[in-house]
Amino acid sequence: MKRRDALKLIAGAAAVPALYSHDLFALGREIHQQLGSTAALKTLNPHQNATVIAISEMIIPATDTPGAKAARVNEFIDLILTDWCMGEDCQRFLQGLEETNERSRKMFGREFVNCSAQQQTQLLTALDEELTELREASGEEREHASPAVQETETPVQRNFFYMMKRLTLIGYYTSEIGWTQELGRPPVHMGPYQACVPLTEPGKTNAS
Amino acid sequence: MPANTYDAIVVGSGMTGGWAAKELGEKGLNTLVLEAGRSIDPAKDYCEHVPAWGVKFRGLTDRRQELKTQPIQRTCYACDEWAAKFFVNDLENPYTTPPDKPFSYIRGRHVGGRSIMWGRQTYRWSDLDFEANAREGIGVDWPIRYADIAPWYDYVEEFAGISGQAEGLPQLPDGRFLPAMQMNCAELAVKNAIAKHWPGERMMTIGRCAVLTRPHKGRMACHYCGACHRGCMSRAYFSSLNATLPAALATNKVTLRPYSIVHGLDYDDSTRRVTGVRVIDTQTRQTTEYRAKVIFLCASTLESARILLLSSTPQFPNGLANSSGELGHNLMDHVTGSGASGMMPGYEDKIDVGDRPNGIYIPRFRNVKTKSQFLRGYGYQGGAGRSDWERGVSLAGFGAEFKRSMKNPGPWYFDMGSFSECLPVHNNYVELDRSRTDAWGVPVLKINCAYGPNEKMLLQDAAIAAAEMLAAAGARDIQTFVEADAPGLAIHEMGTARMGHDPKTSVLNAHNQAHDIKNLFVTDGACMASSSCVNPSITYMALTARACHYAVEQMKRGEI
Numbered sequence: 001m002k003r004r005d006a007l008k009l010i011a012g013a014a015a016v017p018a019l020y021s022h023d024l025f026a027l028g029r030e031i032h033q034q035l036g037s038t039a040a041l042k043t044l045n046p047h048q049n050a051t052v053i054a055i056s057e058m059i060i061p062a063t064d065t066p067g068a069k070a071a072r073v074n075e076f077i078d079l080i081l082t083d084w085c086m087g088e089d090c091q092r093f094l095q096g097l098e099e100t101n102e103r104s105r106k107m108f109g110r111e112f113v114n115c116s117a118q119q120q121t122q123l124l125t126a127l128d129e130e131l132t133e134l135r136e137a138s139g140e141e142r143e144h145a146s147p148a149v150q151e152t153e154t155p156v157q158r159n160f161f162y163m164m165k166r167l168t169l170i171g172y173y174t175s176e177i178g179w180t181q182e183l184g185r186p187p188v189h190m191g192p193y194q195a196c197v198p199l200t201e202p203g204k205t206n207a208s
Numbered sequence: 209m210p211a212n213t214y215d216a217i218v219v220g221s222g223m224t225g226g227w228a229a230k231e232l233g234e235k236g237l238n239t240l241v242l243e244a245g246r247s248i249d250p251a252k253d254y255c256e257h258v259p260a261w262g263v264k265f266r267g268l269t270d271r272r273q274e275l276k277t278q279p280i281q282r283t284c285y286a287c288d289e290w291a292a293k294f295f296v297n298d299l300e301n302p303y304t305t306p307p308d309k310p311f312s313y314i315r316g317r318h319v320g321g322r323s324i325m326w327g328r329q330t331y332r333w334s335d336l337d338f339e340a341n342a343r344e345g346i347g348v349d350w351p352i353r354y355a356d357i358a359p360w361y362d363y364v365e366e367f368a369g370i371s372g373q374a375e376g377l378p379q380l381p382d383g384r385f386l387p388a389m390q391m392n393c394a395e396l397a398v399k400n401a402i403a404k405h406w407p408g409e410r411m412m413t414i415g416r417c418a419v420l421t422r423p424h425k426g427r428m429a430c431h432y433c434g435a436c437h438r439g440c441m442s443r444a445y446f447s448s449l450n451a452t453l454p455a456a457l458a459t460n461k462v463t464l465r466p467y468s469i470v471h472g473l474d475y476d477d478s479t480r481r482v483t484g485v486r487v488i489d490t491q492t493r494q495t496t497e498y499r500a501k502v503i504f505l506c507a508s509t510l511e512s513a514r515i516l517l518l519s520s521t522p523q524f525p526n527g528l529a530n531s532s533g534e535l536g537h538n539l540m541d542h543v544t545g546s547g548a549s550g551m552m553p554g555y556e557d558k559i560d561v562g563d564r565p566n567g568i569y570i571p572r573f574r575n576v577k578t579k580s581q582f583l584r585g586y587g588y589q590g591g592a593g594r595s596d597w598e599r600g601v602s603l604a605g606f607g608a609e610f611k612r613s614m615k616n617p618g619p620w621y622f623d624m625g626s627f628s629e630c631l632p633v634h635n636n637y638v639e640l641d642r643s644r645t646d647a648w649g650v651p652v653l654k655i656n657c658a659y660g661p662n663e664k665m666l667l668q669d670a671a672i673a674a675a676e677m678l679a680a681a682g683a684r685d686i687q688t689f690v691e692a693d694a695p696g697l698a699i700h701e702m703g704t705a706r707m708g709h710d711p712k713t714s715v716l717n718a719h720n721q722a723h724d725i726k727n728l729f730v731t732d733g734a735c736m737a738s739s740s741c742v743n744p745s746i747t748y749m750a751l752t753a754r755a756c757h758y759a760v761e762q763m764k765r766g767e768i
Binding site for chain 1: 257259260261264265266267268270271272275389390391392393396430431432433434555556557558559560561562563564597598600601602604605606607608610611612614615616617
């Protein structure tokens with residue numbers, strides 16, 4: 001069960017039995033508010049922050065549900081860079097941001113954030129394709145392992161777009177917006193275990 | 209009664225300490241339970257309902273802090289961002305090992321001990337296990353057989369509440385089960401394939417676990433939020449804090465004293481009895497003595513051994529109750545780190561709803577009806593689930609279409625990992641390392657433990673057999689893994705004060721009573737003379753309840 005439990009960790013099992021957990025919920029809210037109130041970023045400068053917001057919103061855009069920007073993925077990434085990354089990871093990420101802007105200047109004569117949507121998509125598509133090539137060249141398996149286990153040992157794991165996309169997905173789907181609005185799930189499952197039920201509409205089954 | 213004097217002292221408040229407290233209290237003994245760690249307040253400390261966005265790093269853990277203060281604990285799957293507080297600070301609780309023999313010592317020091325974070329898997333031993341040492345001439349013969357412990361399995365299961373499916377297997381006796389949890393469709397496919405390909409030999413059943421599938425003795429049924437190791441306000445899973453300690457305290461005979469490290473027992477050679485325990489109060493750092501007529505060590509396999517080693521006297525220079533020289537020896541854990549995983553095609557239109565805190569179990573089939581080149585066997589735990597948005601990290605694409613595709617779950621995967629039996633070996637042992645002390649000045653343990661050739665053969669065989677079964681079930685992209693975890697990481701450490709017939713070769717008798725000292729009992733994992741391949745906690749519980757009843761009878765007869 002260890003591997004599965006590791007998966008669950010990031011899937012964020014959680015819920016609130018109305019009977020007991022007013023306090024527990026309050027704790028979650030409180031921490032959330034604390035996070036919300038620390039709008040002052042500690043690592044990303046305003047320009048880097050704008051670039052992170054732009055790229056993360058392109059990875060997970062607002063559709064019929066809010067996207068990465070509304071889920072404040074940039075603040076999560078800033079936290080990870082400030083208090084979580086080890087060794088050269090933070091520097092490597094910031095350098096990747098800068099290289100993205102360099103390419104943008106070379107290709108379109110302006111910073112990434114000032115490009116048109118079409119230009120931005122063109123550049124990100126290139127980054128995504130390069131990552132795919134890197135993945136194929138290095139023969140790295142497609143993992144279904146938990147992204148919570150962050151290693152930066154392989155060429156893929158050191159790739160800027162890999163890091164950016166990984167942090168965007170974690171930041172988004174572990175946010176209240178990503179979990180409840182986009183995936184349509186309750187904060188915590190409260191009810192019987194249903195072993196095998198039809199999957200009808202995306203996201204709807206788990207919201208039952 | 210004079211101050212600090214009790215009928216019984218129980219050292220430890222976890223899986224077995226909770227049972228000793230309950231049984232001794234219910235029998236009317238004034239009982240003091242000493243817990244080395246802090247109190248746990250479920251209303252404040254349990255956090256199973258805090259969502260990912262309620263913790264600072266969203267489940268990625270406070271890595272920098274953990275690398276400093278919990279570098280060993282963090283290797284345990286349950287030591288996540290929520291539950292890390294239930295695991296010890298490694299700096300305050302050091303131990304040593306030889307450089308070439310790593311040991312992962314995973315611990316909780318608080319009221320409830322590791323029963324708060326345990327995996328809840330619950331399997332009875334059979335005579336295949338109890339007779340193995342005698343049959344093969346390994347270690348010492350168990351002084352009990354299944355018939356001796358069966359009524360006590362009934363007794364503790366009845367109270368704890370165990371869900372499971374009766375299967376009538378001789379090597380895995382059925383218990384008193386609450387309704388079984390269900391398998392999902394990918395699991396059913398594997399179960400059916402195994403039954404078809406290995407009839408009468410291999411089979412798969414739903415995990416037997418100490419989680420309530422219906423209300424039971426004042427505790428609520430599970431509502432499948434899934435994160436048991438973070439606590440359970442419903443008290444749906446068994447822990448001492450959720451079940452035995454409340455029952456013990458309800459007798460009004462039991463006093464629970466947290467923040468109390470027992471660092472030695474007092475022994476009176478004229479009566480050949482232990483008279484009390486020496487305690488360091490971790491808050492005041494003052495030492496106190498408590499006295500009792502009978503002492504139960506339930507401090508965990510390694511801590512109980514450590515306490516006895518720390519309690520040497522002129523009569524017992526190598527550790528109290530150690531005339532056999534076996535104290536600290538024959539340390540075992542279950543061998544983990546091998547198994548297989550694969551993608552299960554099909555069932556794309558099906559999903560399971562809820563986080564079932566339990567998996568599947570494939571009982572031992574080696575050396576049951578057939579004979580292998582190695583001794584003993586292994587069982588598998590695992591299960592199937594659909595991959596979720598995490599898979600997006602390794603997929604190409606971005607944007608609205610990518611986001612939409614993440615909304616649906618990915619393919620079904622089936623993972624299975626083996627738990628192999630470890631043979632008792634004299635040379636796997638713990639000793640005091642007087643060159644180092646813990647944060648309270650108590651000498652630490654040096655743990656000398658490594659797996660031998662039989663364990664390595666089991667590990668190899670388990671990976672291959674796992675892949676065979678997945679292949680039979682039509683799995684794709686099957687990957688085997690065969691890399692033994694360091695001993696300790698299965699968190700089933702046992703041995704160190706084994707039971708046996710002969711005082712010359714064992715520490716405890718058939719009732720967990722020290723051969724050398726009548727009023728001293730050790731009922732945690734230290735007592736085990738072999739390891740079986742099944743999760744051991746329910747066996748510790750049954751042995752504890754049995755030993756308590758024996759001790760009370762002996763006290764009534766004036767024998768103790």
